[in-house]
Amino acid sequence: xxxxxxxxxxxxxxxxxxxxxxxxxxxxxxxxxxxxxxxxxxxxxxxxxxxxxxxxxxxxxxxxxxxxxxxxxxxxxxxxxxxxxxxxxxxxxxxxxxxxxxxxxxxxxxxxxxxxxxxxxxxxxxxxxxxxxxxxxxxxxxxxxxxxxxxxxxxxxxxxxxxxxxxxxxxxxxxxxxxxxxxxxxxxxxxxxxxxxxxxxxxxxxxxxxxxxxxxxxxxxxxxxxxxxxxxxxxxxxxxxxxxxxxxxxxxxxxxxxxxxxxxxxxxxxxxxxxxxxxxxxxxxxxxxxxxxxxxxxxxxxxxxxxxxxxxxxxxxxxxxxxxxxxxxxxxxxxxxxxxxxxxxxxxxxxxxxxxxxxxxxxxxxxxxxxxxxxxxxxxxxxxxxxxxxxxxxxx
Numbered sequence: 001x002x003x004x005x006x007x008x009x010x011x012x013x014x015x016x017x018x019x020x021x022x023x024x025x026x027x028x029x030x031x032x033x034x035x036x037x038x039x040x041x042x043x044x045x046x047x048x049x050x051x052x053x054x055x056x057x058x059x060x061x062x063x064x065x066x067x068x069x070x071x072x073x074x075x076x077x078x079x080x081x082x083x084x085x086x087x088x089x090x091x092x093x094x095x096x097x098x099x100x101x102x103x104x105x106x107x108x109x110x111x112x113x114x115x116x117x118x119x120x121x122x123x124x125x126x127x128x129x130x131x132x133x134x135x136x137x138x139x140x141x142x143x144x145x146x147x148x149x150x151x152x153x154x155x156x157x158x159x160x161x162x163x164x165x166x167x168x169x170x171x172x173x174x175x176x177x178x179x180x181x182x183x184x185x186x187x188x189x190x191x192x193x194x195x196x197x198x199x200x201x202x203x204x205x206x207x208x209x210x211x212x213x214x215x216x217x218x219x220x221x222x223x224x225x226x227x228x229x230x231x232x233x234x235x236x237x238x239x240x241x242x243x244x245x246x247x248x249x250x251x252x253x254x255x256x257x258x259x260x261x262x263x264x265x266x267x268x269x270x271x272x273x274x275x276x277x278x279x280x281x282x283x284x285x286x287x288x289x290x291x292x293x294x295x296x297x298x299x300x301x302x303x304x305x306x307x308x309x310x311x312x313x314x315x316x317x318x319x320x321x322x323x324x325x326x327x328x329x330x331x332x333x334x335x336x337x338x339x340x341x342x343x344x345x346x347x348x349x350x351x352x353x354x355x356x357x358x359x360x361x362x363x364x365x366x367x368x369x370x371x372x373x374x375x376x377x378x379x380x381x382x383x384x385x386x387x388x389x390x391x392x393x394x395x396x
Contacts, residue, residue, distance in 0.1 A: 004029075004031060005030060005031050005032070006034040006097050006098050006099070007024060007032065007098065007099045007100075007101065007282075008033075008094070008097050008116075009021065009035070009036050009037070009103065010037050010088060010092060010100065010103055010104045010112055011037060011038075011039075011102075011105065011109070012038055012103075013038040013041040013045055014104075017036075017101065017103045019273075019278055021048065021051075022291060023278050023279050023282060023291065026289060026290075027288060030283075031099075033052040033054045034055055034056065034091065034096060035055060035057065035091035035094075036049060036052065036056075036058075037057065037058035037087075037088055037091065037104070038058075038059060039059075039104075042064060046068060046072070046075075049077060050075050053077060054079055055078075055080065056079065056080050056081070056082055057079050057081050058081070058082045058083070058084075058087040059081060059082075059087075065081040065082070065083045068081050069081040085108075085112065088104075088112035088115075089111060089112050089115035090115075092112045092113070092115040092116040092119070093115040093118065095119075097116075097121060098122060099122045099123075099124065099282070100113075100116035100121045100122070100123050101124045101152070101278075102123055102124065102126060102127045102130065102152075103127060103152070104127055105127070105213060105215055106129050106215070106334075106338050107129055107133060107334065107335065107338065109127035109129060109130055110127075110129065110130045110376075111373075113125070113127055113130045114134075114138065117141045117145055117147045117149075120146050122147070122148040123147055123149050124150050124152045125149060125150065125151055125152055125153075126152040126153060128153060128228050128229060131231070131235045131236065132231045132232060132330045132331070132333070133330065133331040133334055134376045135231070135234070135235040136370075137372070137373065137376065149236070150284055151232075151236055151281070153229060153232070153277070154256075154274065154276070155181055155182060155233075155255055155256040156229065156256070157268075157276075157277035157280055157281060158255035158268035158277070159179055159237060159256045159268075160236075161268045162256070162258040162266040162267065162268055163258055164176075167237060171239055175260050175261045175262065176258055176260055176261070177243075177259045177261045178243050178244070179233055179237060179239055179244045179256070179257075179258055180245050180257035180258070180259060181226065181230060181233060181244055181245065181246050181247065182252070182255060182256050182257070183226040183246055183247070184207070184208065184248070184251075184252045185223075185250055185306075185308075186207060186208070186220045186222075186223065187203060187204065188203075188204070188351075189248065189312075196350075196352050198350070199221075200347075201345045204217060204222075204344070207221075209251075209252040215338075215345070218341045218344060218345065219337070219341065222313065222351070223315050223316045224315035224318075224358075226308075226313075226316055226319075227315050227319020228319060228334065230244050230246060230319055230320060230323065231322070231330050246308050246316065247308075248307065248308050249303065249304065249305050251304065253269055253271070253303060254267045254268070254269050254303060255267075255268050255277075256268065269295060270292065270295055271295055273292045275290040275291055275292050314359070315337070315358065318333060318358050318359060318362065319333060322362065326367070327367050327368060327369050328367050328370050328376075328379035331379040331380050331383070332362060332365055332379050332380070333383075334380070334383075335361075335384045335387070336358040336361035336384070336386070337354070338384075339387035339388060340353070340354040340355075340357040340358060341354060343391055348391065353394070356390075357387050357390050357391070360386070360390050361386045361387050361390070365382055365386055
């Protein structure tokens with residue numbers, strides 16, 4: 001390679017960010033960290049800066065930036081600290097950056113990810129909410145700028161690996177019948193329904209296979225994560241909702257499958273470790289070592305599959321209804337879910353009430369067209385307001 005690839009990691013202190021940095025550290029001859037961003041784990045961000053010596057670091061507030069800047073100087077580093085959304089967008093779009101890892105959780109990741117898109121970067125997308133909120137606008141911006149968009153979610157990366165290279169011509173044109181999106185079922189797959197009223201945030205965050213942040217872990221427990229991934233898959237692969245089928249696969253070894261019209265079904269398998277899709281996307285179209293152990297099929301011994309239970313997981317139904325409605329519905333779904341999950345983690349509501357809040361918001365606010373980002377954020381704002389109103393009326 002002629003030079004080191006410059007990488008910005010948005011959301012460096014989260015699970016995806018840390019896994020990305022682990023992979024990058026294995027290949028110092030290929031990659032160099034340009035910028036790292038963090039939200040609340042500033043001591044961890046400082047440690048990462050000491051380890052990787054980025055040119056920039058980004059934090060949410062000026063007071064935090066001053067403290068981090070002092071600590072970096074004390075450590076002998078020349079890293080410059082930037083602030084807020086403007087700082088995020090700057091390090092995502094900088095002319096020297098080759099690759100942007102978009103791993104900020106939630107709606108907060110939309111604008112900096114779009115800044116990377118508009119600048120024509122190679123974008124490794126873990127922030128599924130960006131596509132959920134603004135799918136048509138986001139994909140239009142990708143096409144306009146010529147940005148390279150590669151999925152980091154294990155499921156979407158698996159689908160990408162199983163698709164023909166020219167899938168952008170349309171699924172029917174390349175012989176794809178449907179996408180099979182796998183889900184582990186999370187920690188409550190077999191929990192008696194009556195007991196879901198009493199589960200704790202710590203129980204919801206105890207995923208059987210994956211190590212993730214608390215918000216994403218709760219989404220996995222409710223299967224909203226899979227609902228958001230369904231919406232994301234429709235945009236990434238230009239698929240109709242009826243062409244994406246969710247399959248519960250408790251072992252999390254098959255990460256997703258693609259079903260072709262000739263009867264062939266291609267699957268991508270691997271140990272449940274985010275470093276595999278990260279390495280795949282970082283080096284695409286090449287392959288590099290990720291640090292993940294080889295898959296031992298003899299130790300796994302069996303692979304199970306079952307249909308998702310939408311009585312147990314109403315969030316999956318709500319997500320499918322939202323993508324079918326289109327326009328502002330997915331943005332409202334995402335916003336209401338973010339408010340509801342935060343309330344559950346704060347023990348203000350019970351676990352089943354996450355779906356209750358989302359359903360109430362979607363029923364009370366009409367779906368409207370979203371022709372620009374202003375309309376997306378207005379739908380987000382209204383949905384958050386309605387969700388907060390529900391909490392004021394009903395929270396325990």
